[in-house]
Amino acid sequence: MKYETVVVENASEHVLLIRLNRPDKLNTFSRKMAEELDSALKESDRNEDVRTVLIKGEGKAFCAGIDVNELKELSVMEYRELVEIMEHPFLTISRMKKPVIASVHGVAAANGMGLVASADLAIASDDARMGLTAINIGLNCVGPVIPVSRCVGRKKALEFLLYGDLITASEALDLGLVNRTVPLADLEKEAMAWAEKLAEKSPIAVQMAKKAFYTAEDMDYERQFAYMNEAFARLCTTEDSKEGISAFFKKRTPHWKEK
Numbered sequence: 449m450k451y452e453t454v455v456v457e458n459a460s461e462h463v464l465l466i467r468l469n470r471p472d473k474l475n476t477f478s479r480k481m482a483e484e485l486d487s488a489l490k491e492s493d494r495n496e497d498v499r500t501v502l503i504k505g506e507g508k509a510f511c512a513g514i515d516v517n518e519l520k521e522l523s524v525m526e527y528r529e530l531v532e533i534m535e536h537p538f539l540t541i542s543r544m545k546k547p548v549i550a551s552v553h554g555v556a557a558a559n560g561m562g563l564v565a566s567a568d569l570a571i572a573s574d575d576a577r578m579g580l581t582a583i584n585i586g587l588n589c590v591g592p593v594i595p596v597s598r599c600v601g602r603k604k605a606l607e608f609l610l611y612g613d614l615i616t617a618s619e620a621l622d623l624g625l626v627n628r629t630v631p632l633a634d635l636e637k638e639a640m641a642w643a644e645k646l647a648e649k650s651p652i653a654v655q656m657a658k659k660a661f662y663t664a665e666d667m668d669y670e671r672q673f674a675y676m677n678e679a680f681a682r683l684c685t686t687e688d689s690k691e692g693i694s695a696f697f698k699k700r701t702p703h704w705k706e707k
Contacts, residue, residue, distance in 0.1 A: 449491060453481035455506075456488050459640060462499040462647035464492045471507025476515040477534050477559045486537045493544040499647040499654070501544075502639060503567065504551040505560075513558030513581065534559055535591045538566035542662050545655040547646060551639035553632060557581045557614065562592025565599050565625060568658065569646075571639050572617045573632035578625060579614035598665075599624050650688040650704045 452469075459465040466488050468475040475481075492501045505511050514534055522530065541548045550567035556578045564570050564578060580589035580596065589609060597605035600623045607613075617629045630638045646654065660679035664672040683689055687705045695702035 449487065451484045451488060453478065454484045454488050456492075458497075459502060460644055460647070462497060463640070463643045464495065464498045464501050466492070466501060466503045468503070468505040468511055470515075471505075471509075473515055474509040474512035474555065475505040475507065475560070476512050478515045478518055479530065479533055482534045482537060486533075486540050489537060489540045489544060489548070493546050498546055499649075499651050500643045501546055501548045502551055502643045503548060503563070504636075504639070505553070507554075509554035509560070510550070510552045510556040510576070511560030511563055512555050513560055516585070519587075531591060535562070538562055538591075538595055541566050541568065545659065547654060547658055549639065549643050549646070550626075551635060552576045552578075552617075552626065553635055555614070558589050559592055561608075561625075562589070562595055564620075565592070565595035569642075570626040571635070571642055572620060572626045572629050573635040574617050574629050575632050576617040576620070576626075576629075577614040578617075578620050579612060580608040581612045581614065583610060583612040596625070650692060650702070652686050652688050652704075653683060653692075656683050 455465075455467040455469045457465050457467075466485065468481065468485070470476065470478065470481055489501065492498050518530065547568045550564045550570040552564055552570055552572040553576055554573075556564045556576060558579075558581050561578045561580055564572075580593055582589045593605050593609045596608060600608075604623060615623075617626065620626045621629050628642075656679055660676055664675045667675060688702075691705060692702050
């Protein structure tokens, strides 16, 4: 499929790169970009050659939120539909089999911060800044705060939501919003290396781990163990688990068979 506001390319044999491509608008979400990002994510999940998806932003910023030009005079129903479209990529990532990594530089504000928090993993340059900034123009980020709260907890999420301040990459790392930080000059190389390392793992093991994690997240404590144990038992019956164990004992590189 041909896109206008995102660029999709094979970064390596098993890593797909999705670039948010509205640099003149700081990659703010337009309706079109939200729809195209969502479509690109779903397409990548159907592609059997893809094992890891990497998202980055073109230009000076990762993503500075929603384009305010989209917030023209609409009815309540029209606003609700628009917001759902803007946030659908967050839900899609959680439903995907393949892991998604956000590579973050510059500003990740409002929906941009929501996208970082929604990604399964995130790596950021040391110049990155993040925040739920909509409160500063009389709006709020009640959608993006949902994935953010799952990363940082209730009190800190409310602080982001109500104050709209930007935090540094170092603070984001401490709060669990990103997994690691690197110098800006190294971001592209390090993000790609991290994505490729994940793509080397057994695809079926990674996909089952992601699905089990998200499914169990909202279960009560005892049910989480029961569900996870069932998932592990099913994984043990796969060809990849047998191959992985055999390769371990024979001290060789495993050759994964299941996608």
